[in-house]
Amino acid sequence: xxxxxxxxxxxxxxxxxxxxxxxxxxxxxxxxxxxxxxxxxxxxxxxxxxxxxxxxxxxxxxxxxxxxxxxxxxxxxxxxxxxxxxxxxxxxxxxxxxxxxxxxxxxxxxxxxxxxxxxxxxxxxxxxxxxxxxxxxxxxxxxxxxxxxxxxxxxxxxxxxxxxxxxxxxxxxxxxxxxxxxxxxxxxxxxxxxxxxxxxxxxxxxxxxxxxxxxxxxxx
Amino acid sequence: xxxxxxxxxxxxxxxxxxxxxxxxxxxxxxxxxxxxxxxxxxxxxxxxxxxxxxxxxxxxxxxxxxxxxxxxxxxxxxxxxxxxxxxxxxxxxxxxxxxxxxxxxxxxxxxxxxxxxxxxxxxxxxxxxxxxxxxxxxxxxxxxxxxxxxxxxxxxxxxxxxxxxxxxxxxxxxxxxxxxxxxxxxxxxxxxxxxxxxxxxxxxxxxxxxxxxxxxxxxx
DNA sequence: GCGGGATATTTTGAATACAAAATACAAGAC
DNA sequence: GTCTTGTATTTTGTATTCAAAATATCCCGC
Numbered sequence: 001x002x003x004x005x006x007x008x009x010x011x012x013x014x015x016x017x018x019x020x021x022x023x024x025x026x027x028x029x030x031x032x033x034x035x036x037x038x039x040x041x042x043x044x045x046x047x048x049x050x051x052x053x054x055x056x057x058x059x060x061x062x063x064x065x066x067x068x069x070x071x072x073x074x075x076x077x078x079x080x081x082x083x084x085x086x087x088x089x090x091x092x093x094x095x096x097x098x099x100x101x102x103x104x105x106x107x108x109x110x111x112x113x114x115x116x117x118x119x120x121x122x123x124x125x126x127x128x129x130x131x132x133x134x135x136x137x138x139x140x141x142x143x144x145x146x147x148x149x150x151x152x153x154x155x156x157x158x159x160x161x162x163x164x165x166x167x168x169x170x171x172x173x174x175x176x177x178x179x180x181x182x183x184x185x186x187x188x189x190x191x192x193x194x195x196x197x198x199x200x201x202x203x204x205x206x207x208x209x210x211x212x213x214x215x216x217x218x219x220x
Numbered sequence: 221x222x223x224x225x226x227x228x229x230x231x232x233x234x235x236x237x238x239x240x241x242x243x244x245x246x247x248x249x250x251x252x253x254x255x256x257x258x259x260x261x262x263x264x265x266x267x268x269x270x271x272x273x274x275x276x277x278x279x280x281x282x283x284x285x286x287x288x289x290x291x292x293x294x295x296x297x298x299x300x301x302x303x304x305x306x307x308x309x310x311x312x313x314x315x316x317x318x319x320x321x322x323x324x325x326x327x328x329x330x331x332x333x334x335x336x337x338x339x340x341x342x343x344x345x346x347x348x349x350x351x352x353x354x355x356x357x358x359x360x361x362x363x364x365x366x367x368x369x370x371x372x373x374x375x376x377x378x379x380x381x382x383x384x385x386x387x388x389x390x391x392x393x394x395x396x397x398x399x400x401x402x403x404x405x406x407x408x409x410x411x412x413x414x415x416x417x418x419x420x421x422x423x424x425x426x427x428x429x430x431x432x433x434x435x436x437x438x439x440x
Numbered sequence: 441g442c443g444g445g446a447t448a449t450t451t452t453g454a455a456t457a458c459a460a461a462a463t464a465c466a467a468g469a470c
Numbered sequence: 471g472t473c474t475t476g477t478a479t480t481t482t483g484t485a486t487t488c489a490a491a492a493t494a495t496c497c498c499g500c
Contacts, residue, residue: 010461012289012483014277038452048485049452050270057234057274061281069232070452070491085371088316096312151283151305155375230491232453258482268455269482290461290482 017055091207095200101146102196170217237275256293311427315420321366322416390437
């Protein structure tokens with residue numbers, strides 16, 4: 001009998017460290033620019049330097065950590081320049097995701113999107129920022145899943161990690177929030193009519209507007 | 221007096237290993253799918269396992285190596301599915317590069333591009349594949365440099381590494397080569413008129429055509 | 441008191457050592 | 471002869487150790 005191979009989850013320490021550290025960095029607990037002492041983290045996590053150093057290398061590949069030879073590791077800063085470089089890429093990739101998604105979207109998925117869109121509007125109306133964010137993220141995920149391109153998903157996730165810290169710093173201003181809701185209405189429309197090119201364009205603009213709002217807030 | 225800080229090149233072993241291994245992988249010397257024994261590579265490079273393992277992790281982040289816990293490393297295979305996932309992303313990013321480049325292109329750069337375009341056509345006419353590839357790569361680099369987005373450059377480089385091995389396997393067929401030359405004429409035109417949207421579209425199509433040609437050849 | 445330089449301490453880079461898991465091998469049951 | 475099961479070997483994951491470079495400290499001259 002041919003049994004299905006099941007991957008037993010025996011994760012190396014390394015992987016746990018990467019995840020844990022990533023959370024600490026993205027959430028801002030480890031402040032951007034702060035120097036990272038290997039031994040300090042080793043003591044905190046009760047592991048030896050070997051797996052920790054491997055974890056730092058992985059995070060460096062993601063751009064969350066900067067390694068300087070013989071001078072140790074530091075949490076990557078996030079400058080205006082970084083945002084201005086990252087957001088156009090985010091926009092291009094989100095647009096691609098939208099295009100691809102339109103080729104695959106099922107009626108069921110569009111129904112789900114309609115539901116999420118309603119939740120998003122509702123959350124905005126009652127000023128529920130957490131609910132809005134959740135609906136927003138869910139729509140994102142829905143599009144990305146429909147795009148059915150794992151590599152694209154992975155790259156967007158990694159890129160998102162780089163800029164999420166900046167988003168943590170600012171909260172949606174009232175006027176930008178309203179504009180974002182309006183944009184989401186158009187996003188849903190394009191999904192419903194499965195117009196990939198239009199959806200791509202809107203998503204790209206959506207991201208570009210996000211960048212502008214972010215920069216405005218960071219400057220002040 | 222404030223002196224500019226100059227980074228003295230004291231590269232860790234790790235970095236050398238990454239570069240060397242990447243060459244071996246991209247050039248196909250380390251065959252896709254082949255299992256990598258840590259000790260064997262350690263013996264070959266005369267280093268200990270510590271820096272070698274770190275190098276393997278970096279390459280895994282690039283997608284050139286696959287690490288399976290407790291089961292070691294293997295050179296990443298490159299399947300048709302991988303190509304079909306990677307090329308649309310490549311297309312979207314190249315298109316973005318083209319758009320951005322059009323905003324910055326100087327007259328001098330366009331003159332250089334004209335020269336390269338002439339070399340490319342010339343190389344095609346006399347059947348000089350190496351010369352063609354060189355001109356092709358130079359035009360690419362010119363656009364990417366003009367885009368002036370280091371993160372985009374880095375991501376494209378990494379993504380290119382994933383698929384370059386496939387390109388090594390097939391050589392440009394006559395008909396595809398002619399088509400590519402025709403596409404390059406349109407690429408130059410769009411650059412000359414600094415029409416970012418058009419340039420983006422052409423580049424995107426250019427990449428999509430490349431994928432089709434590649435898949436046709438791989439199937440046979 | 442301040443600056444320069446020698447020395448001590450810390451910290452990183454790399455090698456080695458050890459434990460646990462996976463693979464290879466061999467002996468015995470059927 | 472083939473399959474199972476137990477054992478030996480290899481290979482990976484992690485810890486520890488050692489060396490070299492970077493940083494901090496202290497002492498001395500001025």
